[in-house]
Each structure stands twice: as C-alpha cells, then as structure tokens.
Amino acid sequence: MKELRLVLVEDEVVTARNLEYVLKNLNEKISILAILQSVSEAINWFENNQSPYDLVFMDIRLADGLSFDIFKKVNINRPVIFVTAYNDYAIQAFKNNGIDYILKPFDEQEIEQALAKFENLTKPSEQELDGKKLAQLLDNVNAGLKSYKKSFLVHHRDKLLPLETAKIAWFYTSNEIVYAHTLDDKQYIMEFSMEQLEQQIDPALFFRANRQFIVNRKAILEIEFYFNGRLSVKVKPEPTEHILISKVRVSVFKNWMNN
Structure with missing residues (x-):
C-alpha cells in the first residue's frame, strides 16, 4: 500500500x-x-x-x-x-x-x-x-445492514436467563459494573461495557443519555427542563439517580425523540 x-x-x-x-x-x-x-x-x-x-x-x-x-x-x-x-x-x-x-x-x-x-x-x-x-x-x-441484539444471556443466581432487549428500561453503570433494569423492575448484571452495549442495541429504541445511562424509548414518561440548559428524563421504573441530558446533547436527543 x-x-x-x-x-x-x-x-x-x-x-x-x-x-x-x-x-x-x-x-x-x-x-x-x-x-x-x-x-x-x-x-x-x-x-x-x-x-x-x-x-x-x-x-x-x-x-x-x-x-x-x-x-x-x-x-x-x-x-x-x-x-x-x-x-x-x-x-x-x-x-x-x-x-x-x-x-x-x-x-x-x-x-x-x-x-x-x-x-x-x-x-x-x-x-x-x-x-x-x-x-x-x-x-x-x-x-450488509446491521441486525441488533434481540436478547442477552444474563446470570441470575445459578442460572443463565434470556433477557429480551426490548424489555430493558435502561442500562446503568456504577463502579465499573453495568446493570440492565427491566420494564418490570428487575435488575441484572451485564457482561458488556456501556460502549459495547451501545454498538449492539438498536439506536432507534435506545439512547445514550450520558456516561452512566442508556435509556429505552418505551421507558420514558416525560422530560423536564433542568439547570444550565440540560434536560432531566423521567423513566419508569425510576432509578435512584437523575438521568440528565447535557446541553450539547439536547438537540440530538430531541431529534431522536421526534423520529
């Protein structure tokens, strides 16, 4: 070359x-x-x-x-x-x-x-x-259009369970551990990083809100204006921390919600 x-x-x-x-x-x-x-x-x-x-x-x-x-x-x-x-x-x-x-x-x-x-x-x-x-x-x-993961195998006690991607309300990372929280309020530990998950799930359904959260469109209840031009996303089930969209990501998030 x-x-x-x-x-x-x-x-x-x-x-x-x-x-x-x-x-x-x-x-x-x-x-x-x-x-x-x-x-x-x-x-x-x-x-x-x-x-x-x-x-x-x-x-x-x-x-x-x-x-x-x-x-x-x-x-x-x-x-x-x-x-x-x-x-x-x-x-x-x-x-x-x-x-x-x-x-x-x-x-x-x-x-x-x-x-x-x-x-x-x-x-x-x-x-x-x-x-x-x-x-x-x-x-x-x-x-060659990409197909996205429809399910993940997750550990639950001494078993492996298939978890449907569409039933995940949000992904969350804390202390280098990534969790999947489902629409029916259950939580599982994932074996992927947030960056790896972002590349495997459908971007029409999921949005990377910030470094800690990836949210499912189906889980979003409402969006509130927050300090310094940010947005606060209310989801169900409700996490213990706010899901905030930074000022520079607001327009991207609005475009995604409007699609």
Missing part, C-alpha cells in the same frame, strides 16, 4: 484508538494527522489546516451534532469513509463524499476492504465517484 495521510472524526476515545491501531496494522505507511472529537473541532481543523490529507474516517453522531453539519461549514474535498453504529444515514453519507459505510462494531477485514476501495477509486488518477459506483456501494450497504 502507498503512504496515506488520514484524519479521524470520532468522539469515542476507545473507538478512535482501536481504529488507529487497525489502520496502522494494515498499512505501516499510514499517518494520522488529527483525531477530531466534535463537529466544532472538525470545522475548525478543516478550516485552518494547511496539511494535505488523503482520506477521512468519520463517525456520524458526535457529541454536538451530526457530522454532516461539518460539510455545511467547510469544504472537504477528499473521500470519506463513514464508520457509525447507525444504519439509517447511508444515502446522506454518500451525498457527502462518502465512498464506504461501515457499521460498528467493525473488524479489520471491513477496514481493509474500505482502504482497498479507496485505492481502486483513486487509480490511476484522483477521480470523482460516478453514478454506477455509487449505486454499487449503496447495494453493498443495504446488503
């Missing part, structure tokens, strides 16, 4: 590190020019950066909005490979320089195939993605 200069737009630190590791493992000539964690940071970098770059890997849902907002403010004139946990932005992604659409959790083979696709598209010259290639890419995306 040839030398590549990449930019990563990803707000999950663990995911960014994992992606960087996979990329450099595939091609030691890859250099990461920047890891950008928000829409505002990315706009500032692309607006002021003088270093040439070849390719962008970009998440879609960032802490302060959708990455598509970046394209409204600055000119990104290089191809973009979108890496996201959400499968409902494919068409919009390909309208914004997208050449591939990878669903989390990704594996090394998917990243390798995306890099190979980039190389094929830029040989023998830097060329625009034509309609035929775009249609083919969309077909590939539709064929």
